[in-house]
Amino acid sequence: MGSDEVGKVPILEMKGITKRFPGVVANDHVDLELYCGEVLALLGENGAGKSSLMNVLAGLYRPDEGEIYIRGKRVDIESPRDAMDLGIGMVHQNFMLVDTMTVAENIILGLKSVAAIPDMRSVHRKIHEISEHYSMKVDPAAYIWQLSVGEQQRVEILKQIYRGATILILDEPTAVLTPQESDELNCVLQQMTGEGRSAIFITHKMEEVIDFSDWVRVLQKGRLVTVKRTSETNPQELARLMVGREVLFRIEKKHYSPGEVVLELRDIRADGEKGLPALTGINLEVRAGEIMGIAGVAGNGQRELTEVITGLHSSTGGKVFLEGRDMTGRSPFAMIQAGVSHIPSDRIAMGVVGDMSVANNLAMKGYRKPPLLKGGFLNPKRILLMARKMIDLFKISTPAPQTHVKFLSGGNIQKTILAREIDACGGLLVAAYPSRGLDVGATEAVRNEIVAQRDKGKGVLMVSEDLEELLSVADKIAVLFEGQIMGIVSSEEADTETLGLMMAGVPLSKVEEEAAKLAAATCEQE
Incomplete structure (x- = not known):
């Protein structure tokens, strides 16, 4: 199905959504439509506003302007619980799971319908049924810390299905998956949409946009710039629309x-x-x-x-x-x-300190020696100068070097780690x-x-x-x-x-x- 079908009411409409943060407009009057049984791909460079827009829909952010309609009715989504009650579930790029709890405990955590002392055998049985139905096998009794990143993502998806989500938001769903797991996710999405659910997924992988989605919307610097039917575009055009230039899908290497x-x-x-x-x-x-x-x-x-x-x-x-x-x-x-320099697999837990500035995160390898260290003391001016150079060189999108790194998009956090580790290698x-x-x-x-x-x-x-x-x-x-x-x-x-x-x-x-x-x-x- 597509958003050009006359007479059909969208399952979701976002109209004129605007979201501002200190020093940046993340979303600037963005419109979005989603229809029943449809998969919509949301594209854009790191920091283009994709995750911010979806966080508004999921109830994590309150929009500064704009309206949201679910099945033609205007709604106010003030919290994730409101979103859940409306059938909206989000699988975040950085998973929202409690490591020390089991799969089953994470899935029912916070559910109003669960008794004070839940019947865990019944919960396990329902999780088994859902996981078998969608071919996403996960042990309900396993602890989250025991699971691979790919298995944790399955838990996140199962959690949303268990809670009755009819609109599933997937933020970079294949970033942590193998090619085989990506294919399995595609099958799950096709099965879900065939059963009447809808999905929005944020991705940077052009081939997956072509394989997974029905429609594509492209954001640039917080604004909606393109709406395309997936069957009428190609990876090269989408890449150009995202970054504003031709992108080479090959690497030039010198002789080995x-x-x-x-x-x-x-x-x-x-x-x-x-x-x-x-x-x-x-x-x-x-x-x-x-x-x-x-x-x-x-x-x-x-x-x-x-x-x-x-x-x-x-x-x-x-x-x-x-x-x-x-x-x-x-x-x-x-x-x-x-x-030895190390770009870790878990960038949030091991790669950065969220409550420190971008500049200080960039200095975490070089602070022990000149020019950042002088006379046994750190030199803030030199740290700032170094940070500005690295921000420019690695194209880190941040309002300022003093911005806390936790306020950056996931991709820009990764760029911060890359800049620091490559510089110190x-x-x-x-x-x-x-x-x-x-x-x-x-x-x-x-x-x-x-x-x-x-x-x-x-x-x-x-x-x-x-x-x-x-x-x-x-x-x-x-x-x-x-x-x-x-x-x-x-x-x-x-x-x-x-x-x-x-x-x-x-x-x-x-x-x-x-x-x-x-x-x-x-x-x-x-």
């Missing part, structure tokens, strides 16, 4: 010429948060002037691998060498002093999902910057679940499955089928055999 070994892992073993083996004998080298990509489905040891290297997670066996020095078991500070950059949550223009810039670090002779370990990103940016790709490396391939010789099979647990030595079996099975089905 690796140098000495920067990082060496010998038989590294480590346990995960559940106390079970997460890494079971990792042997890996990263050389100067080389980007080593790490592929794998979420929860196969990627986080433990990056945290062992950066001193944030203890290994239970094996050795870590940096430029020939044994750094096994050394502290995060020792790793920083040794020249000595010999090794460990980057976990560096382009997650970034718009197409910023993604292009980040990937080029990582390649530039490689060309300056740095070693880069880049974890990503985006196979296209790995194939275009990395020089080699190692695939993790259940804490083991299934194989290491050159990005020039690799393909998505080979990587996909290894991600499913097929060792590289058996990929050709398994691929032949799959091809034969496909022929028989046809």
Whole structure:
């Protein structure tokens, strides 16, 4: 269905929505329509106002101007509870889950219909039914801290369905998902819309807009600039409409010429948060002037691998060498002093301090030495000067360097982390999902910057679940499955089928055999 259907009443109308924050107009008289059974994609650069608009709809923000109509009736949404009562549910980019509670407890948390002492067996049964219906299997008794990021997103979606949401808002829903999980989400959306629900999703991935949505609306600097039927556009046009220029969907790299070994892992073993083996004998080298990509489905040891290297997670066996020095078991500070920079997978919990300014977050690696430190004291003027240069260089959208970083969009928080870590990088950059949550223009810039670090002779370990990103940016790709490396391939010789099979647990030595079996099975089905 589409918003050009005469005589039909939209399930949702937002008219003239304006939302202001100190120093910035996030939304400037924005209109939006959504019809029953429709998926609407909301596009725009980082800071364009997409999340702000959806936070107004979800009851987290009060609009300064404008009106909202649900099924033709004007409504006042003053809180998330109001939104919930109207059938509006939002899955936020940064999940709203309590880590120390179970899946089931999170799903029923705050529900008015739940008794003071809830019947948890009944709750578990209903969650099982919903998860089976939408093929989103999650253990209701599992604690949130035990789940991968992809599993946590499933909990968020299940929570909204459990609560009866008919309009589902998804903010960057695939930023934390593997390609396979993204396909599964698409199937869930199709099933939901087929049952009469509607969805709005914010994304920066052009191909997913084409695959997932019926209509596209593009925001620029808080204003609605384009409304398009998805079938009448393409990724190149959408990227141009978002950033105001042509975007190259390729990376220019110099000839691959690796140098000495920067990082060496010998038989590294480590346990995960559940106390079970997460890494079971990792042997890996990263050389100067080389980007080593790490592929794998979420929860196969990627986080433990990056945290062992950066001193944030203890290994239970094996050795870590940096430029020939044994750094096994050394502290995060020792790793920083040794020249290791880290772009963490969880940017909010580990990457920034929300109540500190953008400038101070940018100074968190350089504050120990000149020019930011002088005579044993920090120099605020130099911190501000450094921050302004980095804000310009990395195109961080912020009202001012003194703005608290928690007020930035998710993509601009990521840019702040990238700017700090790349600027402070000595010999090794460990980057976990560096382009997650970034718009197409910023993604292009980040990937080029990582390649530039490689060309300056740095070693880069880049974890990503985006196979296209790995194939275009990395020089080699190692695939993790259940804490083991299934194989290491050159990005020039690799393909998505080979990587996909290894991600499913097929060792590289058996990929050709398994691929032949799959091809034969496909022929028989046809």
